[in-house]
Amino acid sequence: xxxxxxxxxxxxxxxxxxxxxxxxxxxxxxxxxxxxxxxxxxxxxxxxxxxxxxxxxxxxxxxxxxxxxxxxxxxxxxxxxxxxxxxxxxxxxxxxxxxxxxxxxxxxxxxxxxxxxxxxxxxxxxxxxxxxxxxxxxxxxxxxxxxxxxxxxxxxxxxxxxxxxxxxxxxxxxxxxxxxxxxxxxxxxxxxxxxxxxxxxxxxxxxxxxxxxxxxxx
Numbered sequence: 001x002x003x004x005x006x007x008x009x010x011x012x013x014x015x016x017x018x019x020x021x022x023x024x025x026x027x028x029x030x031x032x033x034x035x036x037x038x039x040x041x042x043x044x045x046x047x048x049x050x051x052x053x054x055x056x057x058x059x060x061x062x063x064x065x066x067x068x069x070x071x072x073x074x075x076x077x078x079x080x081x082x083x084x085x086x087x088x089x090x091x092x093x094x095x096x097x098x099x100x101x102x103x104x105x106x107x108x109x110x111x112x113x114x115x116x117x118x119x120x121x122x123x124x125x126x127x128x129x130x131x132x133x134x135x136x137x138x139x140x141x142x143x144x145x146x147x148x149x150x151x152x153x154x155x156x157x158x159x160x161x162x163x164x165x166x167x168x169x170x171x172x173x174x175x176x177x178x179x180x181x182x183x184x185x186x187x188x189x190x191x192x193x194x195x196x197x198x199x200x201x202x203x204x205x206x207x208x209x210x211x212x213x214x215x216x217x218x
């Protein structure tokens with residue numbers, strides 16, 4: 001049987017992009033990318049397939065709404081239309097409203113810069129989770145999504161493995177705890193591993209195929 005490191009490497013070979021990267025976000029500790037991640041988090045927080053949420057985010061960004069100022073300035077109907085182009089139809093009207101309201105909150109509370117939120121939390125994940133859930137449409141699951149993706153550029157959050165990440169780890173027989181998973185890859189790859197494990201948990205990636213790939217690579 002392949003060891004845990006081989007399984008983690010096989011998974012990363014098959015799924016090497018985070019959801020943020022798939023949405024066209026070049027994650028960085030800067031206001032623009034952090035806000036774009038917030039938008040993607042809002043879209044992923046509804047009961048809709050991740051690929052649809054990613055496609056909708058790409059449409060919003062293609063329309064030029066990569067900052068809270070631009071998102072708020074867009075009309076509600078334009079946001080609805082962009083979401084529709086990404087086939088995000090069931091929740092398009094409600095989500096268009098939440099995006100506008102969330103943009104205004106980002107501007108009012110954090111002056112458009114989520115690094116201020118990070119600084120206020122001062123390394124406390126629980127505080128970060130609470131602050132994130134103040135945004136419309138983002139609950140505990142959404143806070144997990146944001147923190148799972150942002151750990152690539154906020155080292156004090158790492159290693160962050162939410163319940164879906166751990167569910168994927170269990171399906172592959174990997175350690176179902178953040179510390180154990182962190183020991184399988186380098187720090188720079190942990191965020192990608194966490195996202196890849198979510199894909200296993202959601203059935204976007206086959207646990208059996210990953211295991212067979214790992215065994216073949218030995």
